[in-house]
Every structure is written in C-alpha cells, then in structure tokens.
Amino acid sequence: MRFLLSTIGSRGEAQPVTALAVRLKELGNEVEVVAPPDFEGLVTGNGLVFTPVGPNLRDAKAVKPTPDELRKLAEESVREQFRVVTKAAEQADVLVAGGALQHATRSVAESIGAHYVYASFCANTLPSPHHAPPAMLGSVPMNGTPEENLAQWERQRHYFTSSRDALNAERAKLGLAPIDDVRDHIFGDAPWLAADPVLGSWPGPGDLVQTGAWLLDDQRPLGPELEAFLDDGEPPVYVGLGSMRGVANTAADVIGAARELGKRVVLQRGWAGLELADDGGDCIAVGEVNQQALFRRTAAIVHHGGAGTTTTAAAAARPQVVLPHMYDQYYWGSQVERLNIGRSATTATADVLAEALGLTEQAAEVATQVRTDGALVAAERLMAL
Structure with missing residues (x-):
C-alpha cells in the first residue's frame, strides 16, 4: 500500500x-x-x-x-x-x-x-x-x-x-x-x-x-560530554522548551531553583536558544538529544508540556514540571497534575520543583501503564x- x-x-x-x-x-x-x-x-x-x-x-x-x-x-x-x-x-x-x-x-x-x-x-x-x-x-x-x-x-x-x-x-x-x-x-x-x-x-x-x-524508537547515543556529566554526580534536573520560543528567564529560574535544592541541570537549548547563566560545573547545555535515553537518567523533567515530551517523560518514570505556553500544553499540565506525577506552573520555583521531586514513586507507578x-x-x- x-x-x-x-x-x-x-x-x-x-x-x-x-x-x-x-x-x-x-x-x-x-x-x-x-x-x-x-x-x-x-x-x-x-x-x-x-x-x-x-x-x-x-x-x-x-x-x-x-x-x-x-x-x-x-x-x-x-x-x-x-x-x-x-x-x-x-x-x-x-x-x-x-x-x-x-x-x-x-x-x-x-x-x-x-x-x-x-x-x-x-x-x-x-x-x-x-x-x-x-x-x-x-x-x-x-x-x-x-x-x-x-x-x-x-x-x-x-x-x-x-x-x-x-x-x-x-x-x-x-x-x-x-x-x-x-x-x-x-x-x-x-x-x-x-x-x-x-x-x-x-x-x-x-x-x-x-x-x-x-x-519513535530513538537509539542515538547521548555523546561523550553528556555521558561524562551524567556519570559525574547525582541525576540532574532536565529543562527544555522544545520548539517553543520560551520566556527570557526560564533557564535562569530553573537553574536557580535546582541549585537551591542541590541539584545539577541539563539544559536543552531548543528553539528558544536557552543558555546557561554561568560556567558552573553543575550545569551543562546540550542541543538536539535523545530524550528517551536522557530522561531515564534525570531526577525530574522541566518542559513546555508538548504531547511527545510529556509522554516520553512519563514513560521514563520521572516526575515533571510543565511550563505551558500555548495550544494543548495547558491540557497536558492539567493531566500531569491529575495523575500526580508532577506539577504545572508558570515558573519552576524551588518549591514547585521540590514538590515534583517528591512524586517520584507516583511517576514510577504510572510509567508501568504507559504504552509504547x-x-x-x-x-x-x-x-x-
């Protein structure tokens, strides 16, 4: 056919x-x-x-x-x-x-x-x-x-x-x-x-x-620099906005919140062109990346609330913080809240991130039900x- x-x-x-x-x-x-x-x-x-x-x-x-x-x-x-x-x-x-x-x-x-x-x-x-x-x-x-x-x-x-x-x-x-x-x-x-x-x-x-x-079944390697970063400490917080333009302070806000909680950060630049606030060794910026492989090695995932990212994060058994911008993203934020596998917010503050990190068990349970x-x-x- x-x-x-x-x-x-x-x-x-x-x-x-x-x-x-x-x-x-x-x-x-x-x-x-x-x-x-x-x-x-x-x-x-x-x-x-x-x-x-x-x-x-x-x-x-x-x-x-x-x-x-x-x-x-x-x-x-x-x-x-x-x-x-x-x-x-x-x-x-x-x-x-x-x-x-x-x-x-x-x-x-x-x-x-x-x-x-x-x-x-x-x-x-x-x-x-x-x-x-x-x-x-x-x-x-x-x-x-x-x-x-x-x-x-x-x-x-x-x-x-x-x-x-x-x-x-x-x-x-x-x-x-x-x-x-x-x-x-x-x-x-x-x-x-x-x-x-x-x-x-x-x-x-x-x-x-x-x-x-x-x-998609993504088999791409993560790359040596990212692999070394992941191996060099506790699981980090991921932040990325996909193809959203984003808000100017998103990267700085999430990095600040993560640091308050003693967490490292993987920042995906995406279409918003997110950049690190400084050259601290507790953060790394990446481009296009295999999210399926990366998400499984994080502590939590901060993202825009796209359907694919929400599903990939859920399948990875990691709690989420959804920062919706448009279209269906508010819906996915509400679904994350409904299932108690994360939080939906306008800004990822330390309190919001801490609440999400406390939902790791719930995220792991829901992950067993997600179809691939x-x-x-x-x-x-x-x-x-």
Whole structure:
C-alpha cells in the first residue's frame, strides 16, 4: 500500500507522524511524509521520503499577527498545502493528516478516491462537552460545565472559517463541491486520537480510535560530554522548551531553583536558544538529544508540556514540571497534575520543583501503564482500511 502522511505543525506533530511512517515502512509499505522544511533531517534520517511544505517554522517571527495578517497567512497556507499534497498524493491509497489545520489532505483524498484519516495528538484538540478547547493566540479557555465548554468550542470556529473561501477555491480546481463547515471537514467523520490512554484518554461523547502515542524508537547515543556529566554526580534536573520560543528567564529560574535544592541541570537549548547563566560545573547545555535515553537518567523533567515530551517523560518514570505556553500544553499540565506525577506552573520555583521531586514513586507507578506501541497499532489499523 502507499501512504502519504502530512503535517504542517512543529516537532510535536512532525515527530509522531515520522514514527508512524517508520512503522508503516517496516511493514512493507511505500510511505511519504509531507512536513515543514525544518524536519527534513528527522524524516530522511529515518530512511523516509520527505516533501517540504510551507516555510521554515523556526525562522518565523514570534509576533502575534493581526486578524488581517492571520487571514492572509491562512489563505497562503491553504494554497501551499493543496499544491504540495496534490502532487505528493498521486496513487496514494491512504492519506493521514497529523495535527491541526490540515486544510488540503481530506479534499485531495476525496479527489483521488483514497482513504482519509485525521489524527489528533491530544484529546482537548477535538470538540467535547467534557473539556474546553486548546489555547489559541494567548487565550487560555478554562474547563466549565458541558454547556460552557461547547460554547467555547463554537467561539473558536472562526479560526477555521477564515480559510473557507481559499479552501473552496482549491476544491473547485479539483472538481469538488464547496464545504461550509471547515472544522468538521478537517476532523472528518471518525478522527483518531494518537495519545496515551492513561495520560490523555478520550472523554466522549462517542467512541473513537485511540491508538496510543506515536513514539519513535530513538537509539542515538547521548555523546561523550553528556555521558561524562551524567556519570559525574547525582541525576540532574532536565529543562527544555522544545520548539517553543520560551520566556527570557526560564533557564535562569530553573537553574536557580535546582541549585537551591542541590541539584545539577541539563539544559536543552531548543528553539528558544536557552543558555546557561554561568560556567558552573553543575550545569551543562546540550542541543538536539535523545530524550528517551536522557530522561531515564534525570531526577525530574522541566518542559513546555508538548504531547511527545510529556509522554516520553512519563514513560521514563520521572516526575515533571510543565511550563505551558500555548495550544494543548495547558491540557497536558492539567493531566500531569491529575495523575500526580508532577506539577504545572508558570515558573519552576524551588518549591514547585521540590514538590515534583517528591512524586517520584507516583511517576514510577504510572510509567508501568504507559504504552509504547501506539505507532504500530495505528499502522496495522491503517493497513486494514
């Protein structure tokens, strides 16, 4: 079978899509991944065919767009997605849209008679009366009654409808009828949830396919300098914000809190460009790293609350401190709190970090329940379509 997997998101979406692609290829299928140019190395490094879509996300300016700018960006994204996905999807049997704002994938699948699956990596990015929608453009919805939650979901529809005219113009080029509800069109009739059922189960209504998180099996070595640092003392505190821009004082705050508790620090620079406050021997800065291997050798993990990092930290049996910035990260912070495997906060103070460090036993217990076969489960289900 031939599969096309598409995403326009950050590493939190590109990495699970790549994990699924790896499993599909291992099962003997032809697989191509469409993702932003930032992730070419991630995809091709796993032996997969890669096609870029859109601009480099890392180069994007961290400036809140005006409504008119947002509309224009959405229209440009729709046109670019249709151009790339239409060409890449020739003779594909199944098209999978991984993550938010996948405007072209379902239409292209419809135009070539292929199966279509939309996959979310977090329950609260799919509408439900049992949770508020994700944070968008600085607005952080709060959980309320079922009626209040649904009202919040309705207020977020405009994030999708702004691109409706551009979407329908591209559908017309493919000989397809216009659609009215962009959000429901993208999600499809039966969306999948690629999240761990212990960390983030679907609350309903109705059933959907929950495969478990799509995790890459990372075999990269940690490197001699990091290995030497880890061997030279007690397990350190890890801090990293992934592809988030971050807050200026994050590194200094976490290092200060860790030092108050007598803990060393591994700082991942990430897209925020986090830097060490000084050249003290109790801290080390690293670039891209095998988190699966590193997290198992830490005392606690301070991070932004992305789905993949939260799951990897939980599977490593280490307590977490989530510092949410946007989108689904507030949800993952609340789930960490609910399971009592860490804390969610605006700043990692010494008190917050100490509370998290006291939850090591709970984190170890939950780790035994975290599934690591989600990508394989999804691959086998896709092949059965």
